[in-house]
Amino acid sequence: MPDTIARFQEPLTGETVRCTLCPRSCVIAEGKSGFCRVRVNRGGVLFAETWGKPAALQVDPIEKKPLAFFLPGSRTFSIGTFGCNLGCRFCQNDELSRNGYATAQQHPPVTPEELVELARRYDCPSIASTYNEPTVFFEYLADTAKLARVAGLKTVLVSNGFIAPEAARELYRLIDAANIDVKAFDDSFYRTLCDGTLAPVLTACEIFRNECGGHLELTNLIIPDRNDAPEKIHALLDWVEEKLGRDTPIHFSAYFPAGGYHESPPTPAETLFRIREQAIARGFSRIRLGNLR
Numbered sequence: 001m002p003d004t005i006a007r008f009q010e011p012l013t014g015e016t017v018r019c020t021l022c023p024r025s026c027v028i029a030e031g032k033s034g035f036c037r038v039r040v041n042r043g044g045v046l047f048a049e050t051w052g053k054p055a056a057l058q059v060d061p062i063e064k065k066p067l068a069f070f071l072p073g074s075r076t077f078s079i080g081t082f083g084c085n086l087g088c089r090f091c092q093n094d095e096l097s098r099n100g101y102a103t104a105q106q107h108p109p110v111t112p113e114e115l116v117e118l119a120r121r122y123d124c125p126s127i128a129s130t131y132n133e134p135t136v137f138f139e140y141l142a143d144t145a146k147l148a149r150v151a152g153l154k155t156v157l158v159s160n161g162f163i164a165p166e167a168a169r170e171l172y173r174l175i176d177a178a179n180i181d182v183k184a185f186d187d188s189f190y191r192t193l194c195d196g197t198l199a200p201v202l203t204a205c206e207i208f209r210n211e212c213g214g215h216l217e218l219t220n221l222i223i224p225d226r227n228d229a230p231e232k233i234h235a236l237l238d239w240v241e242e243k244l245g246r247d248t249p250i251h252f253s254a255y256f257p258a259g260g261y262h263e264s265p266p267t268p269a270e271t272l273f274r275i276r277e278q279a280i281a282r283g284f285s286r287i288r289l290g291n292l293r
């Protein structure tokens with residue numbers, strides 16, 4: 001599999017490079033990788049280590065992404081690689097998100113052409129980039145999405161939305177449907193628990209839905225005493241109502257201790273029921289609850 005030069009990079013002094021794919025804007029020295037661990041500086045050029053190297057391939061119901069209002073009842077051919085550009089302490093999928101190719105076991109390469117062929121073989125009308133953060137495999141995803149469109153397949157994204165606007169505008173035009181996480185309508189939550197910020201995520205949602213015209217659903221993982229206060233839910237609903245519309249599907253999902261984070265108990269079902277009532281009372285019609293056990 002040939003090395004793929006990464007998009008969105010700027011040369012700095014010497015052999016140092018800045019990656020501008022996401023708002024983190026990592027400055028990466030020769031021989032090092034960025035925060036996500038999968039964009040690597042070799043000889044002053046940034047390479048996308050994730051291209052053609054899926055760590056997970058699986059057929060899933062589209063509702064598992066979750067997407068409740070896009071090709072309902074269909075199956076989606078799901079791919080994931082390694083790495084993530086956020087550092088959520090409560091990550092529910094840290095086996096993939098915390099690893100990089102420098103340290104992880106190598107997997108057999110799969111080209112975008114082969115992904116499209118596999119999706120057809122398994123009778124999937126869409127290909128979903130999921131499991132780890134798709135932004136960090138931008139090049140692989142974009143190449144696959146272009147081929148999928150020619151083949152009559154849809155492309156689905158499950159993302160944290162932490163992407164630079166320029167990259168989002170380029171990528172999102174290739175994507176038909178997305179579920180983007182708004183982890184809390186609270187910038188301090190993002191800074192203290194995710195090593196990120198809220199504003200770029202909101203911008204990404206607006207670019208996807210309002211500029212690129214994609215089908216957008218949101219997910220908010222509810223963590224007790226962290227982001228479940230009624231005023232925080234109201235703040236989220238205020239923003240959705242103003243920027244995206246009350247017909248936007250929102251999935252409120254239960255948290256379970258994971259990723260070494262055990263400071264919060266599992267989310268009680270009653271909390272999600274209360275949030276659903278709160279949203280319905282405001283006229284939101286497409287509220288879904290997830291991860292209830």
Ligand code: SF4
Pocket residue numbers: 019020021022023024025026033034035036037039084085135136
């Ligand atoms: S994509 Fe990775 S390397 Fe690039 S800025 Fe974001 S975290 Fe850093």
